[in-house]
Amino acid sequence: MEKIFEQLFKLIDNSIIEKILKKVIISNDMTPEQVMFINLFIENDKKNDFLRIKYIYLSEFLINFGYFVDKIEDRRIFKIIVTLFTVYNRRLFAKILRKYEKKSIINIETKILNLFNPKIEDVINKNIELENGEELINIRHVYLDSYKVIAMVYASYNNIIISFCDFINEISLLFLRPFFFSTRYGMLRNSFNVIFVSSYSIFVYFLLLRDAEGEFKSGESGKYISDDIITFFNNLNIIVEKNKMKEELSKLLQNIIKVVSDPKILNQYQTSKNNKNYVNTMNRYKILETIVSFIVNDSYLIALTETIESAMVVLSEKVYSFRQKLTISSEIMDILKLNSYRISNPIVWNQDKKYDYLFVLQDVTVEYKENDKYIPVFVNVNLSFELNSIHFIYGNSGSGKTTLVNTLMKKLKIKNGSIKFLNEYENYTYFSIRKYITFLTSESVLFSKSIYYNITFGMDEQLLNEKKDEISQEIIKYMNILNMKEFITDINIKNSKKLSKGQTQRIAIIRLFINIIFDNVKILFLDEFTSNIDNDMEIIIFTELLKLHSRHSLTIFMISHNMYNIKYSDFNYKFNVDERSISKFITNKDDVLCIK
Secondary structure, three states: EEEEEEEEHOOOOHHHHHHHHHHHHHOOOHHHHHHHHHHHHHHHHHHOOOOHHHHHHHHHHHHHHHHHOOOOOOHHHHHHHHHHHHHHHHHHHHHHHHHHHHHHHHHHHHHHHHHHHHHHHHHHHHHOOOOOHHHHHHHHHHHHHHHHHHHHHHHHHHHHHHHHHHHHHHHHHHHHHHHHHHOOOHHHHHHHHHHHHHHHHHHHHHHOOOOOOOOOOOOOOHHHHHHHHHHHHHHHHHHHHHOOOEEEEEHHHHHHHHOOOOOHHOOOOOEEEEEHHHHHHHHHHHHHHHHHHHHHHOOOOOOOHHHHHHHHHHHHHHHHHHHHHHHHHHHHHHHHHHOOOOOOOOOOOOOOOOOOEEEEEEEEEEEEEEEEEEEEEOOOOOOOOOOOEEEEEEOOOOHHHHHHHHHHHHOOOOEEEEEEOOOEEOOOOOOHHHHHEEEEEEOOOOOOOOOHHHHHHOOOOOHHOOOOHHHHHHHHHHHOOOHHHHOOOOOOOOEHHHHHHHHHHHHHHHHHHHHHHOOOEEEEEEEEOOOOOOOOHHHHHHHHHHHHHHHHHOOOEOOOHHHHHHHOOOOEEEEOOOOOOEEEEEEEEEHHHOOO
């Protein structure tokens, strides 16, 4: 049966369908981005010869014709034949349409997200390099909602298709009415029909039709992809550091496509008229309607034009609703229209050249915006940070310690002044120095992968293969030192999401150590990185860190509220909130040894 219909569909000119869809949906006041978005949906159906839309039309015509016949007087045998034909074919068409809708949803999600993914990479890179941290928060939410927004707009687009098919069907049936209908009136009979049909309509609505779509519920799969997206943005620092954004975005895309292919998700956005529960309910309703038509047995009393006007109103409402839905996809459209962005090339660190200072700040002022006002964090600061030294940064909460670190990494804009890298590079960006740095905070978030995957994340694949044994030995060594022995045997299978907060932090620290040894990291930014670890373990970690500092000539920036850790530093920096200033001191190791 399906092959027969598809052969008949080939007689229909697809270009006519395309022109009609564009005429109905696209208006003159739409933006070019909105028109582009609509064309993506139309092209998605065109790729499959509009078979989905043709089946929708045929299905709607069959349904409408069945109800149309019920209004005819007498002709009981004809009504029974049409009812049986309608009930059988409605199930068939619903099954076919579920197949095409599933394919259509997956294709449109894949198409748009394949366009969207590289643009997201460009937007993230651009905002990092332009030190626009606030915009990154917004991008996170856009990506988080992207696949759901696309599905919502698709569902609204589908409603237009169905309403338009209803409208065309009403016009078609208008021409058939003179051949089927005659009039037969009478006060008593007419009154009975009106009362009976009114009561019947109330009964059908409240007891049969109101819950016809009741099985549509939110699927759990969406939660998992949301977690993946949140994890991606929580790990954005190390992903960008290791230049793994393209790979991680690609993995996210694959996961999203899997999610939108999940029946639990598809059921939320597929057309309700093809839902099994809805089809069965409507078939029961069709049989009831036929029985009622035997009882009423009167002409169709509604004026012919009212049916068409009603269909037109519904169609206009669906088009209006679709245009409203387009507004929620405006952020996706804005990203899709952006030009490609090229990040800065890395600075070449000349190993033979002697550099005195890693960073030099001259008259630097940094502000943050709050309620449309700019509040200074520090003003006209002049500081120099020696190379191959440990710098301890302390002060009250909110004094600007993390702001200083982000300023050095060029993740925040400065209001005035200048910052030089290696004495000479004033116009450096985050991307021009990222290969030399790593940033570790107290809130480490791991990927839902094995411990080994998380520790070696971002490392060169060739290096991992060539030095696999050596890297594994170092990982096992540090897992023993950091009291993670019980996980060594499961290092390749243990899901890191099941670790405690303290264990997660220790895995992140082991990753830091492995990166120092094998990945040419020269600069460490450590922001309260041992806050989830007990004092005894903290001492062990600093002992190992100092060994690596000496062996690999590291420059370490350490933010901490724990003044005991100042003893590990060469220089310390105190924030003065009242004066918006930063004072630098040489750490006197003899004086700080007595600090408890």
